[in-house]
Each structure stands twice: as C-alpha cells, then as structure tokens.
Amino acid sequence: MRQNRTKAGEENERSWLSLMLENIWLRMQLAFSGWRLRRRGIDPDTLAGMDELRRQHEEGLAKLKREGQRERLPD
Numbered sequence: 001m002r003q004n005r006t007k008a009g010e011e012n013e014r015s016w017l018s019l020m021l022e023n024i025w026l027r028m029q030l031a032f033s034g035w036r037l038r039r040r041g042i043d044p045d046t047l048a049g050m051d052e053l054r055r056q057h058e059e060g061l062a063k064l065k066r067e068g069q070r071e072r073l074p075d
Contacts, residue, residue, distance in 0.1 A: 034044050042056075043049035 037044045042052050
C-alpha cells in the first residue's frame with residue numbers, strides 16, 4: 001500500500017469496510033432468525049411456512065387482545 005494516501009481514498013475504504021461489516025451482520029441476523037424458526041418447526045423458505053408463521057402471529061395478537069379486554073371488565 002502507498003504511504004501517501006488521499007483523505008478521500010481513506011474515507012472510501014472506510015465506508016466500504018463499514019458496508020461490508022453491516023452486510024455480514026445483517027446476514028448473520030437473518031441466518032439466526034431462520035434457524036430459530038426452523039427449531040420451532042416453521043420453514044421460512046416456503047409459503048406454507050410463512051402462512052404458519054403469520055397464523056401464529058395473529059393468534060398471539062388475538063390472545064393479547066382477549067387478555068387486555070378481560071383486564072378492563074369490571075368485577
């Protein structure tokens with residue numbers, strides 16, 4: 001590498017490196033999320049798996065809504 005780098009060249013290299021690190025971080029998060037879903041028996045790579053995930057999410061929201069309504073009811 002050259003000793004007398006320009007400031008713009010250093011900034012480009014730094015921004016390239018930060019983009020690479022961010023890309024690696026996001027891919028790791030995606031892989032971990034996929035792994036967690038597969039452990040629960042949901043394959044996120046299929047439409048049926050995504051439908052199952054959506055159904056479970058909607059059930060969870062409905063359960064929270066029911067519990068919230070029970071708390072509001074007078075004794």
